[in-house]
Amino acid sequence: MKAVTPQHFVDSLPHARAMNMRLDEVSEGRCVLSMPYDPRLVGDPGTGVLHGGAVYALLDTASGLATTLHPGSSGSTATLDLRIDYMRPATPGQRIRAEAICYNMTRTVAFIRATATDEDTTRPVAVATGAFTNEAGRRPRP
Amino acid sequence: MSPRPRPEPVQVIKQRRDAALRALVGGVPYIQFMGFQFDRRGDELTAIMPYDDSLIGNPTLPALHGGATAGFLETTAIIELAWQALWEDMEQGRLDPTTLHPTHLPQLPKTIDFTVDYLRSGLPRDAYARARVNRSGRRYASVHVEAWQDNRTRLFAQATGHFLMPERSDPPAHG
Secondary structure (H helix, E strand, O other), rough: OOOOOOOHHHHOOOHHHHOOOOEEEEEOOEEEEEEEEOOOHHHEOOOOOHHHHHEEEEEEEHHHHHHHHHHOOOOOOOOOEEEEOOOOOOOOOOOOEEEEEEEEEEEEEEEEEEEEOOOOOOOOOOOEEEEEOOOOOOOOOO | OOOOOOOOOHHHHHHHHHHHHHHHHOOOOOHHHOOOOOEEEOEEEEEEEOOOOOHHEEOOOOEEEEEHHHHHHHHHHHHHHHHHHHHHHOOOOOOOHHOOOOOOOOOOOEEEEEEEEEEEOOOOOOOOEEEEEEEEEEEEEEEEEEOOOOOOEEEEEEEEEEEOOOOOOOOOOOO
């Protein structure tokens, strides 16, 4: 059987593939996911700035993945809630990079923080905080 | 006293309003990419996200991607805010919708923050959403959005967000 790498996992998500997301780094409870600038994802035709929904999708995907990369994860998760604060418009033409960290995990819930930047990594484009499900604690007892 | 002018024919009014909505929605590439549509009844808008395989985020269930759902809700909120401003200008005759063009659109509100609650997994079918503007000031607006699929009372997601409104200047008089 072919080993399922985290990038294979990202490619298996149709919406992530539609936005050409690429997995750049993984470690325990943490990942870096990026996507190229795409004129089809522009939200403001006047400035060429990406739509918030596209940045949201990247942060949500990175957050879910960071959850499954945590040692306490059951391997499957779903978003309970995710809040995004938009700090500044992403610079048109630049790649967007999202780093997500699962900083706390209970039997049932994972808590994450995530930050999105463009080529200027000193000033975040958006930050996210959220809660994800962790189904591991809910497995029926044998 | 001069008699009250006859109301415009209904078709003229409908055409004007639909053209304004089309211009607003058609000018945003992301909306076209995601396939979002807007249904209008009077001034009430219902957003539609027609199902597409590319919207899936969990292929095993299958379920809609949380990011697609969030983008749908955020778009619904932004278009509702822009539409309310446009509607007022249009109805009071301050704006001629025939001058609206993708390159010449009213500035859209900017998202400050957006929080989505995922209440149940999004099924692989069409989704609908409506936004309610709870507070709209000169600078800031607060909007709540509800999304459902088969059953209006069984929401699969809801969201609240704050938006920065574009600077409002009186449109130049036509001449």
